[in-house]
Amino acid sequence: MEYRKVYFRICSRNQFDSGWPAETDADKFHEESRSLSQSAGWALQPGGDSTSDTVTKGWQELYLHPMNFSGIIEMDEIPAIQELLKDAKSFCCYGFDCYERYWDITDEEYLAQLETKCEEITHEILERCRTKRKNLYITGPVALNVAQKFSVHRLCDKEGKHNLANRFVGEKLGLCRSQYTTQIEHYDNLAALFYAI
Numbered sequence: 001m002e003y004r005k006v007y008f009r010i011c012s013r014n015q016f017d018s019g020w021p022a023e024t025d026a027d028k029f030h031e032e033s034r035s036l037s038q039s040a041g042w043a044l045q046p047g048g049d050s051t052s053d054t055v056t057k058g059w060q061e062l063y064l065h066p067m068n069f070s071g072i073i074e075m076d077e078i079p080a081i082q083e084l085l086k087d088a089k090s091f092c093c094y095g096f097d098c099y100e101r102y103w104d105i106t107d108e109e110y111l112a113q114l115e116t117k118c119e120e121i122t123h124e125i126l127e128r129c130r131t132k133r134k135n136l137y138i139t140g141p142v143a144l145n146v147a148q149k150f151s152v153h154r155l156c157d158k159e160g161k162h163n164l165a166n167r168f169v170g171e172k173l174g175l176c177r178s179q180y181t182t183q184i185e186h187y188d189n190l191a192a193l194f195y196a197i
Contacts, residue, residue: 042057
């Protein structure tokens with residue numbers, strides 16, 4: 001199954017700069033969007049005063065904003081969602097856009113995938129640190145950019161808070177990137193890596 005971040009474009013009476021023209025319009029929208037999604041087997045998580053509702057079904061989730069219903073959706077489910085939204089009276093769906101892919105892989109599968117790319121990751125670090133002179137290398141913050149290049153979006157880590165690519169780059173190449181900065185803390189390991197080539 002293929003999952004992607006999807007935006008269903010919604011036209012409702014809600015205006016970007018002024019909100020709802022009347023409270024009754026907002027009530028109709030919320031009532032109908034809840035009713036339609038629940039009738040299709042989605043579980044409702046009501047929003048608060050300043051947040052919209054969210055509906056979930058398995059790994060899938062949709063944030064029901066009056067301008068976009070967005071979230072991680074199984075690609076095969078898109079036609080069914082479009083058909084469901086077609087019957088709405090208080091809003092209409094006029095299209096959808098698909099963005100990044102999300103993978104259903106475990107930590108172990110992800111680490112194994114990164115392990116197969118170890119040589120490519122090492123090459124990427126060397127390329128990003130190379131200068132015009134053969135005996136000089138940039139020793140600044142490159143680990144984060146390299147980790148981001150080789151990371152993938154995963155269903156079990158939708159927020160990206162447990163990104164194993166960061167840890168992999170640090171452990172395999174002896175680089176320890178500070179979690180909340182882009183600094184590499186151990187320059188000696190980088191120097192050893194450059195010396196080896």
